[in-house]
Amino acid sequence: MKYSGGALLSSIRLEHGADKNLNAQLYMAIRDVILSGGVKAGERLPASRTLANELGISRTTVINALDRLMAEGLLEARQGAGTYVSEAMNAERPAPGPTPQRTIADKEPRLSHTAHHFTKHFTPRNQLPTQARAFVTGLPSFDTFPMAQWSKLAAKHWRNDRNLVMGYGDPRGDPALRRAIASHVNASRGIQCDPDQIFITGGAQQAFQMIGAMLLNPGDRVWFENPGAIGAKNSLLSCGADLVPVDVDDEGISVADGLEKAPHFRMAFVTPSHQQPLSMVMSLRRRFALLQAVEEADAWVIEDDYDSEFYFGGQPLPTLKSVDTTGRVIYVGTFSKSLFPALRVGFILSPPSLVEMFERVSISSQSGIANSLQATIADFMDEGFFATHIRRMRQVYAERHEALITAARDKLDGLLDVRRTLSGLHTVGYLAEGLDEGEGARLLDEAGIAVSPFARYCLSPIDRQGFALGFGAVNPQEIGSGVARLAETLRTLQRNKSLR
Template identity: 50%
Template sequence: MVKRSSGELLLSIVVDRSSARSITTQVYTAIRQLITSGALSAGKKLPSSRTLARELDISRTTSMAVFERLTAEGLIVSRTGSGTYVSDQAEAGKPDQPLVLPAKGLVSAKLADIIADASPRFFQRLSHPKRPRAFVTGLPDYDAFPLAVWARLTAKHWREPRDQILGYPDANGHPQLRLAIAEHLRANRGLSCDPEQIFIVTGAQQAFDLIGRVLLNPGDPVWFEDPGAIGARNSLIACGARMIPVPVDDEGMCVKSGMKLAPDFRLAFVTPSHQHPTGVEMSLARRHELLAAANQAGAWIIEDDYDGEFRYDSRPLPTLKSADSDGRVIYVGTFSKTMFPALRLGFYIAPAPLIPIFQRISGAFLQGVPSSIQAVLAAFIEEGHFATHLRRMREIYMERHTAFHEAASQHLEGLLHIDRSIAGFHVVGKFTSPTMDEDSIVAEAEAAGLVVFPIRRFAIERERVQPGLILGVSAIDERAIAGGVKILGQILQAHHP
């Protein structure tokens, strides 16, 4: 406690030495709050930095740093030979008392028509635990990311001239990063594009939202894989799309079914390299069918290449966009899977006719992704660290897929039908008995410390999708995989007839 000093009472300040916040920040925040709240009014004398240090049992250096911060903010002033006082500026800067009116009942939350109509059709996206565990899906291996390299590149960026690092970012994306992405895609994904076609966004989700708002009118039919990606579905529904659930078979989206359901479709959403969530690869014949259908209808295609970099039996497959000679495909990529989710950075590639409109949209109301993140990522790619990281992750994930299948052969045989996985972050297991209940099994798995997702959760028309589980294997090591498979086998055995 700070006791009365020079006739003034500062109030009690508690220093929590176990807190993640520094002691300097704690003391500064406490005194600042006393001043701004009026508890210490203008003209009040403060104890000396020496007295403050002694009473709070902190170092003199810390107390002086606190006073320096408060002085820099204009909240206190030092008078030579007299001491330190709360400044008049602190009084002038205090907010006025808010005007409080008597309550007149609950406020009506009237929504815009398009959102009011969309809300009942939204489906909650998958949640992830703070710490990866069996069998959370969609997460990379955090421990394998080269943080030291990333930190070095970050420090190097912040040593650049201030006019290059502190200004507003280009709303379309950092030129260096757009060029680096174009060169990477050309070399690794068989996709040739100009850097000006690439637009940097805060993740794939923002790309889906922008594309939908630019290309869709309320009620426009959109072919959507069923089952399919929940986040993308929600984005397009929020744009007013009329979702057309198109079934998925062993060759990907069933284009003939789509033509029967909505031949006048405006947009199609597909994950051709590794269908989400079933994991199937869209065949070449089916790709040609889809491109022909879009050209015939004058429609656009969103290609979501969320984990196309991760194929384990050969090089990653060419993209759908690389076969698009008519400029119908809008390619969307993300660094959440190849790097880490907190990066919040993705991109999309616009066909030539759409470049001017997306440039106008970006310049009109998008603030752009922070330039520092983009510059560091550009350097990460250009110096070869990205390619090295991808090669290493493919090796790690391949080993984890192998470990899963070995454990499954011991504990899940006869309980789940599991095709050998050769790509992506997860494995799909379908129940061998129709009496096994997805919801009950998911709940019991959660109680046992596992995270599993039902296949039908991703479906619009649930009844036509064979029930089963989505099991992520990328974020956990081989030991956790083996232990999780054993526990899951016990749970499934209890539900198997």
């Protein structure tokens, strides 16, 4: 009986000691040969003993791989005659026709209007950071997190009833966590609210998408800080929003510029406690002007309070939510900066008028964050560990901020004007005139330094060039050495410019 031993054996390459076991490797190798037409329907495979001897593996490994292929219908066993490639392979694969001039893979997929709008205007976030280095943004300090306390609380909740640990969570959020958050924002941010107004989300970006999907129609105009937060920008674009780039000055978003560009707007997105990325704090006068404009336009405001806990510039200004008397502000918070980003837990604090709708949307479309994770965060807050951690990190970040300002003053004069900030994990540096932020960012990345050019955050170009500089993730010594490499690279950029 003719069989395909030569073709089959010559195509199989097994790697002993690889991450994928020999059983899986052999299964994939035979499967690929069959699907590619290397062995035809009706051809007999070598006996399992022959395959084992020729490949230098156990017969059990071969039998397991062949059994799996039979279960998938690619092989069939004939009583007393051996193992064959299934005859169904002929019936299921159409005969090749003439080569098409253009395949479906070559064509542009037809997208919805919203998806086309989104993909045309969104900003790629690239690889989100996972390791600390100077001057990465978006990462808190990992080395100072109280992991021992966190681990004990997490282990306690993993020992709970399996139905609770392994089942779906409440789409609105764990009641204990909602109570803990309501208590926290009342004590630390001056916001009076009921736990029923809190809705737990899979991070802040999911919160923005949920708000946009609920309140925006495609084409609705949304005031957006320019420059502004990339994740929020992409989330609102994905909902079909028409984002209006509104200028930012030393007091925050320019209400006058917003009214001139789009007096009939549906929503405004702001980061008043620590503007992303330019780092200023919105003045109280500007907050009241924004609330007045929102009320007159019958619009809504998303207040992204992403790192407000780390205010080290004296007494912080009140949140926009805390001075909102008309119920127009939707407050969004996250634990990505106050704890760590892998949690992917955020929350929406809804105005009373939207609570019922947020509840209906949550129950209808959310599956809930893991119960054990929410319970761990709730205990971490209720037992006082969260408040202690925030107080400690406020001091740590103030020290790291001061280390950056001191090193920049010593080494970056005439190259990069690094500004003080009052809160958060990042500040900004403005490049000397004539230096290009895009080229500078590329050279700095090659030197092992992470910076974020202003252009990445912009809906429309702005007059100044520079970088957002994170200081929260690395210690003062690493900040000092990072500034030295930053200065050296920018001097090279400056010399290259003068030679042109």
